[in-house]
Structures are given as structure tokens and as C-alpha cells.
Amino acid sequence: MVKVREDKKKANLYWLEIDEMTQRPATRNLVKGNKVYGEMLVQDKNQEFRFWDPYRSKLAAAFLRGLEAYAFNSGTSVLYLGASSGTTASHISDLVGLGGVVYCVEFAPRVMRDLIQVCSIRNNMIPFLADARHPESYNHIPQLVDVLYQDVAQPNQAKILVENAKRFLKPGGTAYLAIKARSIDVTAKPTRIFQREEKTLTQSGFTIVERLSLNPFTADHVFLSAVYGAS
Numbered sequence: 001m002v003k004v005r006e007d008k009k010k011a012n013l014y015w016l017e018i019d020e021m022t023q024r025p026a027t028r029n030l031v032k033g034n035k036v037y038g039e040m041l042v043q044d045k046n047q048e049f050r051f052w053d054p055y056r057s058k059l060a061a062a063f064l065r066g067l068e069a070y071a072f073n074s075g076t077s078v079l080y081l082g083a084s085s086g087t088t089a090s091h092i093s094d095l096v097g098l099g100g101v102v103y104c105v106e107f108a109p110r111v112m113r114d115l116i117q118v119c120s121i122r123n124n125m126i127p128f129l130a131d132a133r134h135p136e137s138y139n140h141i142p143q144l145v146d147v148l149y150q151d152v153a154q155p156n157q158a159k160i161l162v163e164n165a166k167r168f169l170k171p172g173g174t175a176y177l178a179i180k181a182r183s184i185d186v187t188a189k190p191t192r193i194f195q196r197e198e199k200t201l202t203q204s205g206f207t208i209v210e211r212l213s214l215n216p217f218t219a220d221h222v223f224l225s226a227v228y229g230a231s
């Protein structure tokens with residue numbers, strides 16, 4: 001039988017103890033009975049939890065790799081760049097609850113259709129069909145956010161993050177960036193690429209607070225946590 005355990009340090013995050021060797025992150029389902037990507041649902045004490053698949057979500061993989069820089073709570077506002085069909089964004093929607101909000105930017109019309117469906121039943125998720133390289137095109141987001149999350153698999157990933165932070169991230173806010181070396185340059189050494197992207201961030205007012213490899217869940221990725229405007 002799967003046991004549910006609350007994470008004592010990370011608000012609204014849970015762990016499913018599958019067996020003695022295997023633990024997986026989970027969130028309490030904001031929309032009971034509803035699955036977003038076919039994930040397992042677990043009932044415990046009148047509550048429902050969604051298994052958070054680390055092979056489908058880099059944030060879940062980061063938790064399993066020991067992420068400490070945790071910036072989510074009930075009421076947190078998030079701008080999510082590269083939301084795809086809403087897998088990770090929907091778990092963040094569980095973490096921040098109805099008092100929070102997840103603005104989801106995605107530029108591919110095909111996955112946008114699925115994302116709109118997810119947003120239509122989760123009242124704290126708002127979809128934007130837009131290109132994250134042009135943050136001026138969604139300037140109508142009505143607030144500065146606490147958290148900027150980016151997973152876009154593009155060249156110039158750090159630059160995209162910086163341009164979005166300038167417009168939308170609160171001073172002292174947290175950014176999470178999944179960097180995919182191969183999307184930037186297939187010929188260069190991944191470590192060089194990661195260093196270059198980090199330099200772009202630090203030269204633009206970010207302090208890197210954590211750096212994780214996501215192996216074995218996702219190859220060739222580094223997951224950065226950074227604080228904006230902190231000295």
C-alpha cells in the first residue's frame with residue numbers, strides 16, 4: 001500500500017512511499033478525480049494526491065535530486081515559460097492553491113489546445129499563446145510574480161529568462177531554469193554552455209543559489225535556482 005508523507009520543509013509538497021526503496025513527490029489534487037497526464041491518484045484521509053512523475057517533469061526530478069531552494073507556498077504567483085500541455089504547471093497549480101496563480105506561456109498551438117483544457121478546470125492557471133522571447137507580447141500580465149519558471153529548450157535560455165525577469169519578477173523573487181545544453185549548441189561541451197548561461201544570469205542581477213544535474217531522470221540538463229536582485 002502506498003503511504004503519503006507531508007514534506008516538513010516544503011509547503012504543500014508530499015511524498016508517496018511506494019516501497020522501502022522508492023519515494024516519489026506528489027501534490028494534493030486541486031481538482032479531485034481529475035488527471036492531467038494519466039498520473040496515478042492516491043486517496044488518503046479524505047484527500048487526493050497526484051503522483052508527480054520525475055521522468056515527465058524536471059521540477060519533480062529536481063526534488064528527487066535534493067532541491068533545497070523552494071519558493072512555493074499557498075498564494076505564490078508564478079510565471080511559467082514553456083508550459084507545454086501543463087504537466088509541471090498543473091502540479092505547481094496544486095502547490096500554490098486557489099490563492100495563487102500560474103501564468104502559463106506556450107508558443108506551440110498544438111500543445112496549447114491541451115493546456116487550455118487544463119486551465120479551464122484549474123481556476124488558478126491562465127494560458128497565454130505567446131513567444132517567451134517576446135515578453136512585451138504578454139505585458140498585460142497584471143502583476144509582478146514571486147517565481148519565474150522556465151523550461152523552453154531554446155538557444156539563449158538565460159537571456160530569455162533575464163528579459164522576462166526585468167518585466168515580471170519581483171526583486172528578491174526566485175527563478176528556476178532548466179538548461180538543455182543540446183538546444184543551445186550541439187557541438188560545444190555542456191559544461192561550457194552551462195557556465196556561459198550562468199554568467200549571463202549573474203551579470204544581470206541574479207545570484208545562483210543552487211545547481212543540480214537531473215540525471216538519471218533527464219539527460220543533459222542542469223536545473224538552476226537563482227534569486228533576483230539579491231546581493
Ligand SMILES: C[S@@+](CC[C@H](N)C(=O)[O-])C[C@H]1O[C@@H](n2cnc3c(N)ncnc32)[C@H](O)[C@@H]1O
Nearest residue numbers: 057082084087088106107108131132133151152
Ligand atoms: C520541454 S517542453 C516543457 C515541458 C513542461 N515544462 C513540463 O514540464 O510540463 C518545452 C516547451 O517549451 C515550448 N517553447 C519552446 N520555445 C518557446 C518559446 N520561445 N516561447 C514559448 N514556449 C516555448 C515548447 O513548445 C515546449 O512545449
